Amino acid sequence: MSRRIKKLNQLFRADISALLQKEIRDPRLDTLLSVNEVDISEDMRHANVYVSHLAGDEHKDEILAALNAAAGFFxxxxxxxxxxxxxxxxxxxWDITIERGVRxxxxxxxxxxxxxED
Structure with missing residues (x-):
């Protein structure tokens, strides 16, 4: 991964987090939502944004639907x-690394x- 893509990953992660906190008014997207990582493809046409919720994956489908609906806004x-x-x-x-770590x-x-015991 190039240095430029690494920097953009960090920038987009911070920007998406800030937009979630300040601009998005969807009740499905509350403050317990965390943007864990952004992974931009080598051709820079697509980016996977890995998110998780501190309360777990109870409303995962609703949250992902709301985020993907707002992807154009971001x-x-x-x-x-x-x-x-x-x-x-x-x-x-949905980022499952935290769940994997707990498991x-x-x-x-x-x-x-x-x-x-010995």
């Missing part, structure tokens, strides 16, 4: 202040507690 607002040739199309994806910790704890 793209337009970020394009206004970003000087790049191609503004990627944003695709919002992995649980499995490690189970293994540790079931080992015979």
């Amino acid at each position: 793209r337009t607002e970020i394009a206004k202040k970003t000087d790049i040739r191609y503004m990627p199309v944003f695709h919002f994806v 992995l910790n649980t499995l490690i704890d189970q293994v540790i507690h079931h080992q015979p």
Whole structure:
């Protein structure tokens, strides 16, 4: 991944987070929503935006539907202040890395507690 794409990933992550906090008025998108990562494709035409909610994935489908419906808004607002040739199309994806981490910790704890002591 090029240095430019890494910088744009960070910039878009911050911009989308700021827009969520200040501009979006959809009740499905509350303040417990977190933009964890942005991953722009090498051709810069698409970007996966990984999000999670602190309360878990209970309303995952509603949240993703609202975000993907607002993807054009995010793209337009970020394009206004970003000087790049191609503004990627944003695709919002549920981030499961936190859930995987919790699951992995649980499995490690189970293994540790079931080992015979020396």
